[in-house]
Amino acid sequence: MQVCIVGLAGAGKTTVFNTLTRGHAATGGFGGMTVNTGVVKVPDERLSRLTELFKPKREVPADVTYVDLPAPPSATDGRPADIPADQLARLRNADALLHVVRAFDDPAVPHPDGTVDAWRDLERLDLEFVLADLGVVEKRLERLEGSGRHGTQSEREQNERERVVLERIRPALTSGAPIRDLELDTEESRIIRGFRFLTEKPVLVVLNVGEGQIAEAVSVASGVAARYPHRHSRVVALSARIEMEIGELDAEEAEVFRQDMGLTDPSLERVIRLSYELLGLISFFTAGPDETRAWTIPEGSNAVDAAGAIHSDLARGFIRAEVVLVEDLLSLGSMADARRNGKLRSEGKTYRVRDGDVIEVLFNV
Ligand SMILES: Nc1nc2c(ncn2[C@@H]2O[C@H](COP(=O)(O)OP(=O)(O)OP(=O)(O)O)[C@@H](O)[C@H]2O)c(=O)[nH]1
Ligand SMILES: [Mg+2]
Missing domain, CATH: 3.10.20.30 (Beta-grasp domain)
Incomplete structure (x- = not known):
């Protein structure tokens, strides 16, 4: 399972990546082109308890791979610039997206637009993905129209079915809506699966709030969530920088730190679990004297x-x-x-x- 971390320049993608993977990738690169990849074990308290019960030689949790992608190039006229082909290919490969949005204000970290506006940034990258998908749909429709009379009967029928689905998707994208909002049935989803549309993937929006805003994180998240009623999407808020610092502490220190900061929720674990749930995955377990193990299968x-x-x-x-x-x-x-x-x-x-x-x-x- 692969989750791509996306977001505008300086949103905190790499900080979130480090938090999730307990990694030490360089942050503050201001739009560098590095791609970071890391594998994360999905925390599951049920597995830990099974391990206590069976006392096996080893415990094997489920895992998710996170890929931290560079920000898409920013355009000067305030419109998003096209995503380079190699990044698009990685995005298409992802099973889900984790969209980091900057909500922290810090004069030491300049924002390309001068001001911090999480909603504007969220919509901007979303629009970029909608446009990427729309480009694919229009190109394919053009080709299908051109080939209308060619091929065997079954090829023509297949093309016709594909055209019908794409014609349904096009107006949604044109109006700015992601494909995940359309209630496609199993057959329709199957027909377009090969395109690996970006806006069809489930998305977890992570609002990266400042150190001083942690107390308001829940209300910040619910404020944005109320304006973001898309299907297969969730909105959470956390301070990536603080989570990264906590990630470097041992369990006991981390707990004290959390209490001092008034953090009630292990937000890092919540992000990992949420991205797993968003993928429509469930876990089943095997348990015995050799190992206890969590396995991942689609619901x-x-x-x-x-x-x-x-x-x-x-x-x-x-x-x-x-x-x-x-x-x-x-x-x-x-x-x-x-x-x-x-x-x-x-x-x-x-x-x-x-x-x-x-x-x-x-x-x-
Ligand atoms: N004050 C504050 N700074 C943060 C926070 N999260 C990230 N930063 C800083 O913001 C800068 C950008 O963070 P990165 O994690 O590198 O952001 P990014 O999205 O990976 O940036 P690019 O890869 O360059 O697009 C770094 O200097 C971080 O230390 C935060 O919660 N609070
Ligand atoms: Mg980065």
């Missing part, structure tokens, strides 16, 4: 998909799955007790996996 996956995530042999030779909700297993204390209490069930291939299922796959190859 709606069945027992065979889950087995396949572990190993293709398990999917191929799938017989059945023994399933118990992690909360039940933790409160009952063992698989055997879960079974005695009727909480451990045998499920077949079509069983729809729930977030938090502990699964043991029985198979035969």
